[in-house]
Amino acid sequence: MNDKKVGWIGLGNMGQPMANNLVKAGFSVSVYNRSEDKTIAFKDKATVCSSIAALVKQSDVIFTMLTNDNAVAEVYAQIAEEQIEGKLFIDCSTISQSCSLKTAELLKAKGARFIDAPVAGSTAPATDGTLIMMVGGDAEDVAQASAYFDVLGKLTKHLGENGSGIAAKLSINYFLSLIYQGLAETVLFSEKLGIDRKDMLEIINESACGNGATKIKTPMLVNGTYPAAFALDLMLKDILLAQKAGADFPLTESLIATYQSAHEKGFGQQDVMGIIDAIK
Ligand code: NAP
Numbered sequence: 001m002n003d004k005k006v007g008w009i010g011l012g013n014m015g016q017p018m019a020n021n022l023v024k025a026g027f028s029v030s031v032y033n034r035s036e037d038k039t040i041a042f043k044d045k046a047t048v049c050s051s052i053a054a055l056v057k058q059s060d061v062i063f064t065m066l067t068n069d070n071a072v073a074e075v076y077a078q079i080a081e082e083q084i085e086g087k088l089f090i091d092c093s094t095i096s097q098s099c100s101l102k103t104a105e106l107l108k109a110k111g112a113r114f115i116d117a118p119v120a121g122s123t124a125p126a127t128d129g130t131l132i133m134m135v136g137g138d139a140e141d142v143a144q145a146s147a148y149f150d151v152l153g154k155l156t157k158h159l160g161e162n163g164s165g166i167a168a169k170l171s172i173n174y175f176l177s178l179i180y181q182g183l184a185e186t187v188l189f190s191e192k193l194g195i196d197r198k199d200m201l202e203i204i205n206e207s208a209c210g211n212g213a214t215k216i217k218t219p220m221l222v223n224g225t226y227p228a229a230f231a232l233d234l235m236l237k238d239i240l241l242a243q244k245a246g247a248d249f250p251l252t253e254s255l256i257a258t259y260q261s262a263h264e265k266g267f268g269q270q271d272v273m274g275i276i277d278a279i280k
Contacts, residue, residue: 002147005030007059009052009075010093011038013229014119015065017127018092018152019046025151030055056082061145065092068237069099076103085111090145092133094118094173094234096241097163100136104162113141116162118169119153123229124216130154134172136164170245173238177255177272179213180235184276187221198222217273226267226274233268235259 004027008019011033023029023045030047032055033039039048049055056062056079066072072095079089089107091100091114104114115137125131131153135142142158149156159168183204190200201218204210220226236259243252262268262278 003028004060005058006148007032007049007055007062008065009033009055009062010065010071011042012065012067013123013231014092014126015063016041017123018065018119018131019063021127021129021151022148027148027151030059052078053082056084056087059087061088061090061148063090063092063148067093067234069095072099072103076106080106080110086113088113088115088141088144090115090117090148092117092119094169094238094241095166097166097170097245100166101163104137113138114162115141115145116165117145117149118165120169120172121153122216125154126152133157134159134165134168136160136162136166167245170238170242170247173235174242174247174255176213177235177239177259178251179211180217180272180275181255181258181279183214183217183221184273184279187276188280217271220271220273221276224277226271226277228269228271230272231269232259232262232272232274232278235272236263236268 006022006027006029008015008029008031011019011031019029019031030049031039031042032049032052042048052075064075066075072091072093089112100116107114115135117133117135120132129151133149133153133156135156135158146156159165187197187200191197201221205215205218239255239259243256262275265278267274267278
């Protein structure tokens with residue numbers, strides 16, 4: 001445990017449990033969220049700040065977990081207006097490499113430090129502290145952040161300079177988007193052939209095709225309801241980011257078409273596994 005003051009900006013589906021784990025581990029934590037209601041759960045266990053400026057002022061190490069490029073650019077533009085020399089910023093959002101690198105430059109010009117640390121794993125691993133942290137940044141900064149990464153995740157991979165964490169994250173989410181589309185199509189196909197969904201999922205999960213992703217989504221598929229743990233629109237964002245970053249493979253266009261059409265049909269705020277109803 002160190003005596004650094006930790007700040008957390010962005011208490012969405014992921015930020016909420018991640019910040020909570022730092023509180024539970026005994027770190028001194030301040031939180032800020034644009035919509036105040038998401039700070040209520042922290043009222044009695046952390047310092048709730050009413051502005052980004054207030055949070056930055058009282059924190060040494062500041063995490064951000066935000067939706068996309070626009071959110072990150074907006075929040076860090078405000079951060080850069082503050083006195084931030086010597087402070088360490090760790091962005092866990094899934095964004096483009098260009099936005100992440102621009103943010104790193106912006107902060108470094110002000111004497112601050114920056115790590116990109118996007119995560120693999122959804123809300124359950126975020127709650128259990130078993131995320132995979134994919135990290136890009138200076139070795140010294142990463143070493144300082146390791147005390148937090150150890151609480152948030154089960155594995156930290158320092159992959160190189162700024163931008164390399166994002167590169168790994170876009171790659172793994174490309175794979176994940178294939179798995180969800182493949183799982184949806186397989187379940188629909190088996191149903192067409194008269195196989196019960198529950199039986200098919202049991203077969204998949206016990207077979208070599210079964211994995212953490214298929215197992216996590218099984219209860220949703222069985223219930224046929226898709227409350228967002230990882231919103232479909234976020235997956236669409238990530239496939240488009242992958243395409244911009246150079247993914248140009250036989251399945252890339254097909255993935256984009258499927259997730260884009262699901263978004264257009266109104267499935268964007270549901271969990272990504274809701275893709276099955278959009279395909280049906
Ligand atoms: P989320 O539930 O939608 O939360 C997004 C957070 O960003 C909220 O706190 C939101 O504040 C904040 N935000 C958005 N725009 C903002 C702005 N302009 N200024 C200030 N705050 C802003 O998303 P999430 O599921 O936690 O995901 C966060 C990031 O992690 C995304 O990049 C996502 O791709 C990535 N990720 C998600 C998962 C997952 O399973 N969910 C897994 C791995 C990685 P408000 O509450 O005010 O809207």
